[in-house]
Amino acid sequence: MDLHALRSFQAVAEGATVTDAAAEARITQPALSRALKRLEDEVGAELFHRVGRILRLTPAGRVFKEYVDAVLDSYDRGCRAVAEVVDPEGGVVSLAFLHTLGTWLVPRLVTGFREAFPQTRFELHQADENGLAQRLLDSTADVIITSRDPGHPLITWRRLLVESLWLAVPVRHRLAQRQRVRLAEAAEEQFIVLKPGYGLRSVTETLCRQAGFSPLVGFEGEEVETLRGLVAAGLGVSLIPVSREASTAPDMNPDLPIRYLQVTDVQAARDIGIAWLASRTLPPAPQRFVDHARSVTADATAAPAPRG
Structure with missing residues (x-):
């Protein structure tokens, strides 16, 4: 055949x-x-x-x-x-990850890994939460980095770090002079959110429910940078991930006049983890990458309050 x-x-x-x-x-x-x-x-x-x-x-x-x-x-x-x-230092890592992690975590992990194993090739894919799990099940990815445990019996998931979420508001917003806020105080606001299927969307809805309301959705996007831009334009508020590993404090960008407020009435954070098929022995290169990711993120926590 x-x-x-x-x-x-x-x-x-x-x-x-x-x-x-x-x-x-x-x-x-x-x-x-x-x-x-x-x-x-x-x-x-x-x-x-x-x-x-x-x-x-x-x-x-x-x-x-x-x-x-x-x-x-x-x-x-x-x-x-x-x-x-034939080439134990080489190999291929097929890695799929959330869109929101492509600006800081994935580049950091891949760069650090390639410093140790420069001959390894990466096949990179982006997807939403459901798409990431399916890539593992379809064997089109060795490893995924995602914001929650897929909860599938065939998938093994391990936490890498916890990422803080902050309430982003326009600089002229009624809450903009505050440093901290109860999420319940934003119950009447229009929320700028990611589309259904994205992990940040489900986390936002869960946190709002814990604060006692359902978010009034004003816009659904596909990229966190879109959420930032629309918040800066005064079209609503948004729960935005802000991590210690981010390259710059986002509210210091003069093109994005945003204030980030620490949320105090609910635990505004999300888990970031790495996952692979439980039923499949990972090839050496992907296994080395999993070990590397877990090692360099050990004890990682969310960032202190962004400057600005």
Whole structure:
């Protein structure tokens, strides 16, 4: 059985057109169509049916794909294991992480790791909380860095650090001259939040409920920097992560006139952790990265109040 044909089958089964899959495989579309037909002959069943211009899996195709995924994953891991035997200081770390951690924590961890293991390559992916867990389950990532325990029986999660959350308000806001605030005092404010599925969104909703109200959502974004910008524009308030490891105090940026207030009536913080599949032995390079991440963040805590 041709591994290239299996990869093309997998690509088409996951939604790629035959044209795109053929381009990825660097063969012609008719050649790919013939390869898929040979695969069906070998399996002894029709694997696809056509819906307009799209190929959809048949029931037999859905069953077959589960085994194809397992075969290709096992083959790829075998190749990686051999490569790491040949070059034990190298290897590949496939790492997925929250968007909000791409500005400070992930660069810090990757930079420190590569100083010790400069030959290691990284494959980096960003996703929301649900997408991160799925990347582990799909074996498209070795390790994820996320803001909460996925709570899945097949996933092992370990806390790395605790990140403080501060109430960000515009500089001309009625609370802007304060240093501390009860979150309940913002119950009537418009909240600028991330979209559902992002960890910071669920943490914000949980903290507001603990403070006795449901947040009035004024805007849903996909990046924390967008939240900061809209707060600075006076469109609402937001719970923003501020960590000791951040490169600069965000409220010192003259382009973002924001004040950050310490929240006193609820424990405004979120866990940041690292996770991997419990049922799978990590290859050497990802295991070294997990050990590195846990070591350099040991006893890390949230930042003191931002300056400004």
